[in-house]
Amino acid sequence: MLEVMAAAIASLALLVSSVSLVRQAFSRCRRQIGRGLRAIGRSFGDLCSCGAAEDRRARTPQLTVMREGRASNGETAVIFSLRCTAPEDLDSVIVHRPVTEDGIKYPVALVGTDWSDSADLGAVPLGHRGRFILSVGSAHALPTFWVSIVCRSGADEWNLDEKLVVRRPGRVIVAG
Numbered sequence: 001m002l003e004v005m006a007a008a009i010a011s012l013a014l015l016v017s018s019v020s021l022v023r024q025a026f027s028r029c030r031r032q033i034g035r036g037l038r039a040i041g042r043s044f045g046d047l048c049s050c051g052a053a054e055d056r057r058a059r060t061p062q063l064t065v066m067r068e069g070r071a072s073n074g075e076t077a078v079i080f081s082l083r084c085t086a087p088e089d090l091d092s093v094i095v096h097r098p099v100t101e102d103g104i105k106y107p108v109a110l111v112g113t114d115w116s117d118s119a120d121l122g123a124v125p126l127g128h129r130g131r132f133i134l135s136v137g138s139a140h141a142l143p144t145f146w147v148s149i150v151c152r153s154g155a156d157e158w159n160l161d162e163k164l165v166v167r168r169p170g171r172v173i174v175a176g
Contacts, residue, residue: 056156059087059088059156060160061084061087061090061153061160062084062086063149063151063160064083064085065081065164066080066081067079067164067165072169073140073168076135076138077133077134077135077136078133078134078166079131080133080164081129081130081131082124082129082130082131082132082149083124083127083129084124084125084128088126089126090123090124090125090152090153091152091153091154092123092151093121093122093123093124093130093149093150093151093152094119094120094121094149094150095118095119095121095132095147095149096117096118096147096150097117097147098134098145098146098147098164099146100144100146101143102143106134106135107135108132108133109132109133110131110132111133119132119133134164134166136166140168142168145166146162146163146164147162149161149162
């Protein structure tokens with residue numbers, strides 16, 4: 001009878017050991033499955049964000065900025081029109097003053113308002129325009145004017161750089 005009890009205890013110990021090994025194996029499998037699912041989730045997130053980035057790039061506003069009127073030697077301010085040509089209406093357009101290599105501050109303004117570091121054109125629907133003024137001073141030689149334009153549509157925001165062309169007419173020298 002002692003032998004039977006010893007055999008039962010040995011079988012029970014073997015069963016407990018087997019159960020412990022099975023639990024460890026399940027635990028390892030569960031961790032590996034969790035890692036695999038997280039990796040799949042990251043890959044899916046990368047795909048989604050890649051698609052979102054491509055969509056955002058495709059939706060980047062296309063702006064046409066043009067000078068209004070003709071240039072003269074005496075003018076110290078230039079009016080520009082900004083037209084949204086594609087791909088959607090803009091909820092907000094803000095033009096920031098240029099930073100130039102000569103270090104002079106050239107302020108901007110919404111037509112009919114005071115000079116500032118930025119001109120808020122407000123909403124600019126597709127095909128419509130907003131107008132702003134750039135102070136260029138009275139010097140004959142002018143720097144290159146690059147303005148930063150912040151456009152918003154819904155929750156998206158784009159920072160665009162635009163070169164403004166401002167040239168003074170050439171001086172006529174009469175030889176005599």
